[in-house]
Amino acid sequence: MLQLDLKTTVFLASIMSALMSVVLLSAYHSFPRSIRGIGQWVAGSLVLVVAPMLFWLRDIAPAWISIVLANGLLLAAVALWTLGTQAFYGRPPARRPAAIVVVAATLAVTWFVYGRESYEARVTIVTFAMGIFFGAQALLVLRHGGRDFSARFFGFLLAVQTLVVLARGMASLFAGLGGQTLFAANDVIQTVYLGSYTLMDLGLSVAFMLVITRRLHVELDILSRTDPLTQLLNRRALYDAGQRELAHMAEHGGEMALLLIDLDHFKHINDSLGHAEGDRVLTAFSAMLKRELPAGAHPGRFGGEEFLVLLPRTTMAAALALAERLRATSSRFFGRQVADLTISIGVASVDKAEHRLDGAVRRADLALYRAKSAGRNRVEAVMEAAA
CATH class of the missing domain: 1.20.1070 (Rhopdopsin 7-helix transmembrane proteins)
Incomplete structure (x- = not known):
């Protein structure tokens, strides 16, 4: 043996x-x-x-x-x-x-x-x-x-x-x-x-x-x-999440809206207080955004001081109400942090027939432009996909 x-x-x-x-x-x-x-x-x-x-x-x-x-x-x-x-x-x-x-x-x-x-x-x-x-x-x-x-x-x-x-x-x-x-x-x-x-x-x-x-x-x-500064989704991840939600809508129905958020006069923060303070503001705002958004939302940094939020299974009315609440909350938040810093938000819905986010993002960008042109610290919306 x-x-x-x-x-x-x-x-x-x-x-x-x-x-x-x-x-x-x-x-x-x-x-x-x-x-x-x-x-x-x-x-x-x-x-x-x-x-x-x-x-x-x-x-x-x-x-x-x-x-x-x-x-x-x-x-x-x-x-x-x-x-x-x-x-x-x-x-x-x-x-x-x-x-x-x-x-x-x-x-x-x-x-x-x-x-x-x-x-x-x-x-x-x-x-x-x-x-x-x-x-x-x-x-x-x-x-x-x-x-x-x-x-x-x-x-x-x-x-x-x-x-x-x-x-x-x-x-x-x-x-x-x-x-x-x-x-x-x-x-x-x-x-x-x-x-x-x-x-x-x-x-x-x-x-x-x-x-x-x-x-x-x-x-x-x-x-x-992930965006390294804010720890939110980056643009690529936002679009990936959007495609998954669009596929879910095509199979199961439902609605989706998105918010395009811009920090008003943010360049003034970088120019007067320095980029380190600007980074701190972006980080603090991102943390507040994650706290205030409902479960299932996909927040991300779209570029610079712009943020895109995908809201699956959310009607246009609910998205507008959420946008107004975020605007009001941000005004109070920034009032303690940086004087006179507010946000403007463009809101758009995603049409069931759409296969990509690009159209809805363009509409949200148009709504954001309207909010900026109307004096900032506002919420504007483009209601129809045809617009």
Whole structure:
């Protein structure tokens, strides 16, 4: 019967950790800092390069190196991974509890080396401590990871590894190890445990790379659709949203209106107070706009100080009422922020027969021109598509 050389398995775990450290380190330097947790995973993987080599020195190096330090580094590496996963999913990193688990488990291992020698106790302590870390990550991914494949794969591997280490701990606690050693090839559970450790080291690193890569794609997609200053939709994203709503209207009926909003005399702000103050006004107005608009609206920055708002399933009367409310709210808002700054709004409806937004946008622009010509701080509308 073919037997697995456990010392070779542990050595391979160190090699795999080294390779994945390079991959994760590359991600750490190339991914945006908004994707958090990569640094902790790099640190954990680097520690896992050293820990297996210390285990490999069992019966060669002193016990404080091959047992105490090796187990302490193993737990520290998994703790770092846990902190990285928490940071990635936006949860407060539990540094103190993680440190307590690592230190307490390492001290207990030390006692069962030099105080009362017990291999069974050491295995139980280390595996249950690892089960805490892997289990905490699995629960975190289950609750906050979403339903995409990468998160499910990551959570599945974490759950499997949790079960493996806990099964190893339960076996040592209740079945006893009967004089077994770390590299006992006739111990089936130990063989599965060390074999899974080597594979999971690689698998979990790959799974984490998958989830951070997907997060990068999501962030890049958001950046491609979002105005960087106001965090509203940019013009391309507005037209994409409009096409989706037009397709929905064609299939299910309904109405849609849009508002074209311009900040009156905005150039005066830039000229007299500076562009930094102008940017602050645009940002503040955008935040107010998002607060005041109904659910389902699509607000975006159309260019400069102009904003376009798509209002699906909204009648012309409701759009006019909303526009008047926004105008009044803006007058009060800017009265506290910048004197004499108001808004003008052009309102237009989207005809059911239209297949693109361009006609409705032209009508809203015509209505906005009328509002400007009539003295600004007004709402005007073009009622018919034929206009």
